[in-house]
Amino acid sequence: MIEEKLDLLGIKLPNPPTPAGSYVPAVKTGNLLFISGQIPMEDGKVVFTGKVSEENMETAQKSARMCAINLMAQIKREIGDLDKVTKIVRLSGFVNSVPEFSQQPKVINTASDLFFEVFGEKGKHSRIAVGVSSLPLNSMTEIDAVIEFSD
Numbered sequence: 001m002i003e004e005k006l007d008l009l010g011i012k013l014p015n016p017p018t019p020a021g022s023y024v025p026a027v028k029t030g031n032l033l034f035i036s037g038q039i040p041m042e043d044g045k046v047v048f049t050g051k052v053s054e055e056n057m058e059t060a061q062k063s064a065r066m067c068a069i070n071l072m073a074q075i076k077r078e079i080g081d082l083d084k085v086t087k088i089v090r091l092s093g094f095v096n097s098v099p100e101f102s103q104q105p106k107v108i109n110t111a112s113d114l115f116f117e118v119f120g121e122k123g124k125h126s127r128i129a130v131g132v133s134s135l136p137l138n139s140m141t142e143i144d145a146v147i148e149f150s151d
Contacts, residue, residue, distance in 0.1 A: 002082035005118050006072075016073040017041040020136055026078045031086075033078055033147040037094070038070040039139035048140040052097040052107060052131075060095065061110040063140040067093075068111035071145050072118070079149045087148040088115050088125040094142045097131040104129040111143055 006013065017038065019025055027034045040048040040063040048063035050056070076082055093108030095101075108129035115123035125145075135142050 002085070002118060006082075009117065011069060013069065013073040013076060014042060016077045017044075017070055025074055028078065031148055031150065032089070033075065033149055035071055035074045035078075035145045035147065037092075037136075037142040037144040038067045038074065039136060039142045040064075040066040041070060042066065046137045046139050049138040050096070050140060052095050052140055053101050054103070057103060057107060060107045060140050064093065064095075064107050064109075064111040064143065065114055067141050067143040068114045071111075071143060075145075075147055075149075082118075084149045084151070085119060085122060085147055086150050088119055088123045089146040089148055090125055091115070091127045092144050093127065093129040094132050094135060095129065096133075096135040096138070096140050101131060104131045107141065108143065 016025060023036055025036050039046060047066060048059060052060040091111060093111060095104040095107050112127060
């Protein structure tokens, strides 16, 4: 069912990115899956880099969407089937922004909206969206997630 929604949206999940540091991409405990921060990686390269400002907010929104797609790829790798997701519990969104930029929620909304669209009611989640002075590999955005799933 979820895979069909992704197909209708024209989304093909990539191979999940590998960690860029000394950590694991996800940790399962009970029925919760904690996914490490995902940046806008595609084929081993960061696609969207640099500081976010009013002038490039649309690009930053594309970056956040790519982070969400990479999160879904990690979910699928970890639990095998996206239909096992019972709840997207929380997203934490980080935006590599210039000091005067204050629209971080509008950037991360793109990821939240995609989770709502793909998972319906199960996709409604709690969230933070904050501006930071830098992110790994100079990426525009980074998003991590907590997911509840069934066996």
